[in-house]
Amino acid sequence: MKDISYHKPITLEEALTLKRELGPGAHYISGGTDVMVLRRQRKLDPTALISLLHVGGLAGLRWEGEVLRLGAATTLCDILADRGLHERLPALTDAVRVMGSTQMRNVATMGGNVMSAAPSGDTLCPLLCLGASCRLVGEEGERLVPLDEFFVGPRQNAARPEEILTELVVPLPGPRSSGAFIKLTRRAALDLALLNMAVQLWLSPDGARLEKARVAAGVVAPTPLRLCGAEEALTGQPATTATLERAAQAIGGECSPRDSHRCSAWYREEMLRVLLVRAASTALARLGLDFALSGPEI
Amino acid sequence: MSELNYVGRRLPKVDARDKVTGRAVYINDLKRPGMLHGKILYSAHPHAIVKSIDVSRARALPGVRAVLTGQDIPEMPIGFLQDNRPLKKDRVRTCRDEIAAVAAVDQETAAEALELIRVEYEPLPAVFTPEEALAEGAPLIHEYDAKGKPITSNKLKLPWKLICGDVEEGRGRSRHVAQGTYRTTWINHCCLGTSGVIAEFDLDRNLTMYSITQIPYLAQNDYLAALKAMGLGRSRVRVVCQTIGGGFGSKLDTHCYEFIAILLAQATGKPVKIQFNREEEFLAQATRQPVVMEVSQGCDHNGRLAFRDVHMLLDNGGYTSWGATTPSVMMVPISSLYRVPNVRYVADCVYTNNLYAQAMRGYGNPQATFGIESNLDQLALEAGIDPVEFRLINANQGGDVTPQRFVVKTCGLPECIEKVRDGLGWPEHRKAREEGRNRDGHKVRGQGVASLIHVGGGARVYRSDGHGMIMKLDDFGQLKVFTGAVEIGQGNETVLRQVAAEAVGLCIEDVQVVSHDTDICPWDVGTHASRAAFISGNAAIQCAAELRRKIFELAAAQLEVGPDDLDLRQGMVVVARGAEAEGQRLAVTEKGESIPLSKVLRRGHFSPQGRMIIAETFYDPPNEMLDKEFKGNLSCSWAFGASGVEVEVDLQTGQVRILKYLAAHDVGRALNPMLLEGQIYGGSMMGVGMALSEEVKLERGRPVNGNFLDYKLLTAKDRVPITPIIVETDDPAGPYGAKGVGEPGCVPSAPAIANAIFDAVGVRISELPITPERVLRALREKKEDYCRIARPAC
């Protein structure tokens, strides 16, 4: 059997040096819940694994004024343990709560989910709606890339091979905003989304209109996708069911759901509209408006 | 019968602690000295001529000890119709066909060697449904039968045909008739422990199989036949079962991989282990039979069933296992679920280039019951009779002899239906539905019921349905019970311990079960047909009587009383029944008229020409083999039950959520209510999976979802709120009145759920699994207002 060397750097510099020295066969690994599965499926054939879990400063949440800085090595269970997070960014915690299983959430990281860039990655739509960016550190220094520009194909992102994701920078949406996330699956746990959707809505100061709206969906295109037609149909409109339904009808050409053995395209297409209305209703209900929640609250 | 000490008690499983602490030794854990690892190369095509196989590079790989192909092995036909062989030779018929096998020093080397094998195929046209396979000009999947006679059709020569009464007469006098076509699909057993075996020869060429079979003694027979074919006709076979990580019928046949392990062990002179990974388990392990069934039933103006007519097509896949005999058990509900005088059942098993099908929990009963019970609801609707009322009108009763000549001594079916009705709040729901109160926004609630009948006292599918048992007492009053039954996680050893302690009169701590070894334990036909607790329980009672006779004979001499005056209670020999009144002298009076059994045993042992106490028995239940017309009392006890389900259907997504699930079972008597509930929970979950989510999806005969991400086995988080309801009828044939209950849990789930969905939204889903897509599509196809249709006049 081929041996894989395993490395545990404790600084970013050390990690980057290792990556350079070990060459293209070396892969970063955080929780390993993606890496190890891909390896077993022979879609990844690493000669070396560089763990990022021991690099200082990569884990944990930091609230800094108007932004939340979410360390790449923050585990999914850390996300759920933070009650403040659910109050302020419910779309994100909605997503994390239905990911994998308890065992998987104990080890899987936020950074790993983002870097995997799977079309079904559950945290990606909420992060897109929140306008998050990722901070990457590489040979040529550090840069901040908006997530809107980050996902370039199925399991492909805009990072260079040696770049390390250190944190996600999430602007806080403020008190007049709320969000929601819904994942369509065949069972309650250990399932990947047939479709997932996040919505973030901002109310006008008088609470009558939607000042701003962000909508994103996964598994409808090679990458998670902002649904601009729906966003436009929501923006500036009164917060009514009729508005939500119009927005659902405005979901359009950007989506190209596919037939697969998991689900057929027509079903995904129909569900997009259903999920939009439900996710938006939940977001509005969370803002205290008279709308139905689509799932149980924690 | 006096008060019981152990029967009826909620005792945890004897192996529970070992299993949760990781001490239990599964086949995955087992290593033998010098052991090699075997791996199998499967076919790249569903149907092809194998033109050539080049194994030279694999043989040359360091660490490889043997490479075998179909050319290297003797003719050794296997399977129910002997239409299979461990390694295929000139032709492959499914994607799971074994082409070559490697034994190497470790799994990785074996896997690497497989990649070095070059196979040249010439693909043949292939068929993937029974209908295609029966079409004119379809390619023949097998050209010759086991005797070398040419085969002219893909239809198996297994004439399943049951006629009771006159179906046409029944149809003629029916006021209402319902008919429909129902489909079920490929389902994997999903045993948490994957298939595995170690084959090991000793220097005298005797074979030991470290196995996880459900049928050690029948397997022993199959292995002996294989050894004979290999020129080892004088070799012995010992089967030693490990802790078995789930059976569910998947281990009622001997499979190709087991014979491959034997062949590799012979070729290398080393123990060889083959252990499937999950992908192999989905590819190479045979599944439940998919069926297409046409069902029609009719009733008179009073709602009494007049006839039932069922025609079934079963996808056998490429080879024939014992599973091809599932129609014999499908007949059970078809002929005898409810009172129906006229029955016709014709089933054809058809070869295709799919995987192959085998036994699985319920042995065809869940498929057949899905058709019958879905159709029965349609008939109730036609007749304008409430579905629960309709079932009660037609329910079996104790004392019935059914058209297939089943003798129903006890029957709790009416009580099961009533309890499910009451538990569901059926009348309240009907009222709510009438008033449109079962709808909340886009969610609509509905209720459905379905019943079951299953063999409850073994089943004579082989010539013997017997079970051998030995009971041996040692000097300390400890009892060892040697049984041929295997524990597959269902709890048989716990229940057997309870029954043996009860029947002999010992403390349960002093009873141990010894099993899982054909060299040590007497013969048993196997753990199948929900029979283990029933048959081994009866064997224990029979054996205990013999043991007690011997104990009392020994004690009587020591105590100078008559053997009839003695009793054994909780390990104490007690003088009972007014011995004193008869004026006999009692040696034990000053000791309170009782003496520890251990003392009696030691005195018996350590005396001139001493003796020890051992008893043996062979219990074969009074079951009948079905005759040429497939009639006869297949089982000496019949189990009944009913499931009631409340679902909530989402009109926008087609998703179905189960809000209530009541499972009432006539179990004769609950020997251990805790384990019994475990069987009901597990069976119900399996049934719900079959109903809603489980399916091995095949594309050109190859599984495309052969992993636990894509094969939707439900998880604990799916929280189906199952409520077991135990109905006791005290069957005279059963041990302390008990009936078998291993399989029934999964039988009525799918039709109960389908009926509840119909009740909610008025669409009849007649193909499993009932996916959200299927529900939504059906809702779309239905033009009328769901709510109005969901309220049929009744």
Ligand SMILES: Cc1cc2nc3c(=O)[nH]c(=O)nc-3n(C[C@H](O)[C@H](O)[C@H](O)COP(=O)(O)OP(=O)(O)OC[C@H]3O[C@@H](n4cnc5c(N)ncnc54)[C@H](O)[C@@H]3O)c2cc1C
């Ligand atoms: C049982 C199971 C269930 C799952 N369920 C879900 C689910 O419901 N929803 C979902 O979205 N996903 C799911 N996944 C996929 C996976 O677990 C998640 O994507 C998870 O968040 C990955 O995190 P990780 O830390 O384990 O990543 P890893 O496997 O360690 O890494 C994933 C990828 O990111 C790279 N990487 C990791 N960290 C960094 C970093 N800091 N900088 C640069 N590159 C990095 C790695 O090189 C690799 O390419 C599941 C996986 C399993 C095994």
